[in-house]
Amino acid sequence: MSVAERIIVEQRASVDEAQAVFDDAAPVDPDFMIGTWRGAELRTGNKMDGMLDASGWWGKQFVDAETVHPLLFPSSDGRSLWALDPKRVPFTLLTADVVPSFDGKDLSKLVTTARPLVATRKPKARLRTTNFRGVDTATMIYDAHPINDVFRRIDDDTVIGWMDLRDAERPHFFSLRRDDSLPVRASSR
Template sequence: MDVVQARALLAAIRTAGSKVSTDELDQLWAALETVRPEDIFGAWKGSAFVTGHRVEGMLEQANWHGKRFRSASDVQPLICRDAEGELFSHVELGKGEASLWMVEFRGETTATMVYDGQPVLDHFKSVDADTRRASATPTSAPGRSGPAVPWSSATRVPASWRPSVRR
């Protein structure tokens, strides 16, 4: 699969809006280009792919909105909406915030968000200039069933649409 085919597959997955296999997402991941931390600075609207991973329900329950990358050392990984619709950085759920590093994952070095308070790494690759794919690891533990890796997508939010986020 090349990057053009990967973009078409991603569009089809989004349009269908149904459960997607991790095999399809693995193929999509392999076709995409790696990114550097500075390629993802800014605010991003997130969406999880439905694979059956336990994190999907947690993100939905938290009313997850996306991520904000102010610099390599200042990342808000879990921007959520409260009951009034206001955005906030959910530091309790994320056990802190995060930073960006270049990390090898599946044989490639790419921008990776490292959570401050838990052993979770979100690896990023580029679909196009305004869309990123993420794969989070390690999130499985002995005795848990279902997909071992949650998958998500993020779309860049234009500066004019960026509301303030309380910490």
């Protein structure tokens, strides 16, 4: 098993390992990202480790370059997915030193309860090619936050992502695996 395969399976790596896997992985074209992807965090000791898992985050959907749903969550019955508006998430507060670790927490019921206030049917990100660490590759650009999720290809159905968050002290990594098994349902907002 390669280092890339191991860290995707274990969802844990040192920052150096994750950076090396990212840097060694092939760039991707934005068209490669079209579809629905199941996400998983790669824990590297980042302050944000566990935040996505604790929230119940399921993944991302790329309809086209202008229509991206960056934060998908499962419906309460688990039969579909809904999109959360990232504008309603205070990322700068969530990464502050005063916030306790999210690791091992389960906040998914809180997110599901807040769905009427935080759900959206409108796209909240765009997909572009950017140059990151000297390589042109597909990048998801959030509309409401200074965050770019940069992607590199592990295999035909898996990418490693680097959350490039302005002023972050350490990189935050995640993986996405292609998974079109659940429909994304539009909310009323």
